[in-house]
Amino acid sequence: MELTPDPVDGTPLTAEEYEAVRAAVAAGGRGGAGTLNSLFAGWRDVVEDMEDVEEGYGPCAPQFDDDLSCRDALGRAWPLLPPRVRAIRRPELDELDGRFRAATVPWPDRPEEGPRWWHRRIPLVLEAEAGLPRPGGWPLGWEILPFPKPDGVRVVEWGRP
Template sequence: MSPEDNEAAVGERLHRRGWRKAFTVEEMVAGWAWLVGQVERGYEDDVEEYVNELSCRTWLHEAWLLLDDRTVLLWTGRIEELDRRFRAATADDDGVALDRFHRIPPPELWWWRRHPRVLVGDLGRALRPLL
């Protein structure tokens, strides 16, 4: 199976597990990059959108367990860079702030246990009283 076929098969498999469509790694890395950039600048949308945007990183986590080694090797550096930036732009609160709005997944999904350091807009108004 080619890497492209493997990636498509993984996208379909995750879609059958409940993801709204058969995403590609490129789509979800782009989504993660977009969210990281927004968090660095100050994420202004509401909590529901924020947790929806966090899901792109969750998809990548699930896909990594299923993808072939070549695809993983190709994208790991970019994802690790984005993860570092996200950690720098967020504070770890063990999920306390987001837990009021969304069930927090297990600890290995660490991005759910962090909130933006810069609290602005609707998200800031929702989270600030909880911190």
């Protein structure tokens, strides 16, 4: 059962710890996530999508919100994980969260910390089809946000002849 890497000290996780990880991930509730590793892999994929400054993040705001569900599941499961597992995985989570913060900007006039802070951020680079309208400077699908496009958000176009 693949749930976590062996701890740095070489002491394998106990059966009870593995079961607690399984229960925490199930309680985190992300459909077919199945393992803690798959939640981390999903979060890593989202972060890598945000870091693509050449193409930008292509999906719309509702899809972005949906993409963040892997981080939601991690957030729900995290306090339920055994302390030793949290200690083992904390550096990885901190690194991914830091990369996500670096590839996004905060919502204007909203707290940058607190529960589900990742939902109050916007990719630095958004993709837009050339020639389509941009209400308020946003690519289509992002104009639903309740504020003007921040200056720090860049839009890259695709589909230009």
